[in-house]
Amino acid sequence: MRMKKLLCRIAITFTLLFTTSFSVQMINNTNVSQAAKNYYAKYNCTWYVFNKRAQVHKPIPNGWGNAKYWYTNAKRSGYRVGTKPVPRAILQSTAGYYGHVAFVETVYRNGSIKISEYNYSRAHAYGTRTLSKSTAKKYRYIY
CATH class of the missing domain: 1.20.5 (Single alpha-helices involved in coiled-coils or other helix-helix interfaces)
Structure with a gap:
């Protein structure tokens, strides 16, 4: 027993x-969502877009660096990239020392787009802009 x-x-x-x-x-x-913690500098364009993509369930990683590198790093990470704006895509520019990213809110029938962003018009501030079709074509996009 x-x-x-x-x-x-x-x-x-x-x-x-x-x-x-x-x-x-x-x-x-x-697998924890890549959006679990935002390490980008607070109130910069990268910080805002990281949060916005998490909000719409399209997370991105923390390690893409300054905005001017996002397109290349997104492509290396396996994200689709291109030159056509679509809703919820990331608009990317290499202009300026750090570059710039914004979130595509809406694509209108006439080809113009509405974007939301941080740190563009005023330092560390939120803003929106509507870009014409011809202006929107000058940027690259991360899907």
């Missing part, structure tokens, strides 16, 4: 150890 109790205890111990180990491994291997 003692042997039976001992074997039961050993079996229960191994079961608990295996289950705990398996649970910890599952937690460690769970």
